[in-house]
Amino acid sequence: MSAPTVAVVGAGIGGLTAAVALRAKGIDVEIYEAAPEPRVTGTALGLASNATKVLLSLGVDLVTDASCRALERFEFRTARGRLIRGLPGAAITAELGHPFVSIHRNELIRALRNAADAPIHYGAEVAAVGIDRGGARAALVDGTDVRASVLVGADGIRSVVRSTVAGERPPSEYGYVCWLATVPFSHPRMTPGYTGHYWGRGQRFGLVDIGGGMAYWWGTKNMPAAQARDWRGGKADVLSAFHGWAPEVIEVIEQTPAQAIVSVPGQDRPVLKRWGRGPITLLGDAAHPMLTSRSQGASSAVEDGYVLAEAIARIPDAVEALRAYEDRRRNRAGMLVRSSRRLNSLEQAQNPLACAVRNLGVRCVPMRSLTRNTIRPMRFDLGWTA
Template sequence: MRVGFCGGGLGGISAAIGLADLGFDVDVFERSPLLRATGAGLNLWPNAGRAIYGLGLRGRYDAISVKLNRYLGFNPDGTPLFEKDTSDWALRYGAPSVGVHRFALSSMLAETFGMDRIKFGYEVVSIENNADKVVCHFSNGESYEGDVIIGADGIYSTVREQLIGAVPFRQNDHHAYRYRAVINLSDVDVDPAAQTTFCSPGGWMAVIPVGNGKAYWFGSVFGVKNLDEFIQFFSSWTRTHIPRTLSITPRDTIVESPLYDVDIPYKWTHGRVTLIGDAAHPMMPDLAQGASQTFIDALALREAFAKTNNADEALHAYESQRRPVAYHVVKCSQKGGFLGKNKVDPVAVRYEREVEASTAASL
């Protein structure tokens, strides 16, 4: 079976690894000229780890990630707000919660699949669904015909738009932007085996270790319109590391991301084309499940094709399993963060209750 992936991010390459392991003829097309790794770091949860292990990547994944043994929360004056021990999660849930550098993860996946097998500079412009074949046309004038096409091209997916047209994006109810960057772990006064968060009702910032001596910081503030306003919000938090951390982070390394999701559970599979990851289920980052759900898509796609040689049956089985679970997580992710207006619990507590307990059987 010949399968083409439009998108060489985390979801596209991990799913390509899974289908290549089944003996399929797999091609990955990426619009960027080089391997892309939008963002800086990731907190990946046990459900992501189980999926990555299921794709045969356990040793490589464990080598580049940092186990998070605790989730710690503090007020702006340094007063403790919560502590959640997660040191036994690997035993309890089959994989730990980890921090990982996004580019290290992307590189590991690309090297596993074969960097020379990824076709860079291929931006999809149109797709033709022709019964049992699909043709994908690229902006460079080339075309590809396969038995199946997987749209793994992110939140602003061209493949999705070809299938169902434009979708209405929904803005975050709690904050418009998230800011993030990677710096040296030794420059930040935080627990090197924990996610450490300082938060107030107006804004928050967290840090996790991501390996190779690096730390990933990320945060949001209600009502800010730019990076200067974000930095200014924390200027009085002098009993925390945050003012200094922001001052030593090179501004050109700070990523600003507007926050959107899609609140409509549209159909993913049309003919021999389906969607995975952010193309299928864009979600807010407040439950930190976007990337985790993408890896689960990748494993579910592999398992569906492992059970049948009929592409239509496999695509139907994949979507039937994943879409209800993914949209449950989309809705949970809309509740916002700790100390926000919806008074939700810390993210590690929410993960156990809203994701692990309610969706594990479907993962």
């Protein structure tokens, strides 16, 4: 049987990780990205210990080779800045053996693109995918026909490939908008490796040190889903939403250029019972988009890429390999999606009593329980058993 060829649709974090892992196994892979050139975004993300563990096993050492910041201190605070509870990042790293890092999205994409060393075709928008004799095919908008043994849809929450596998269905909406930005920022509270989550009523705010004198921030506000989906406000509206919050919250928004603020609605999708069909499968947000509360969206996509490559390398029949990959990922992905929803419902709570109970619970729960609940989603085994 000839060696498989893999076409990956989407040059995001999951697609690039899959390319890195496949190339490490000696498998030919090419990436097809709809954007006309490498995306440049103004946002950052948290990459949990499970993801940094996978990437290090693939030779991608973000702590050494990339501009990022390992978590040193994680704090829950009230809207006005009063400390609810702190978690030592060093203890979490010691428990898991790999750090939780905060990194600019562009920096992570650059590191993965360099490690993959695979052909990336930009401006390659996929119109349709299908099954052909001997493998899969993708028809591009420009008329190009792409053929490969395996086709991987890593094309995000609005995946064209997913619509082929599972049909057209709208995302699940949670009735809030999330604003995000990165900006040069310093504040006495934002010590090296600081991550602060500030909780209000129907709102929350995150302030994260990503190194190099840069901060990543995000803020949410409950509103009708249609308004969140089509947000048309500006920086003044964001400042108004956080009026009266902690000084560092107000200051970081004030120091952010209006054009640097990105807005996205709170959305996910139900985890599919079937991720693929024949030589076609899904990966990352195309398969299991999740809310941001667990910081596992990008991290779980990294896991997907690793497991996909392991399956294709170990199982000679490409279709069997894809079903094995999906079987190994489905339960964990579902757990992360559901866990993110549960935590989101606490964080976005609007009822004053519910908010008071939430804050009191986090303040009073034994540290061992709080740490265990934080660590549980970040445990991931690199091994493969038949």
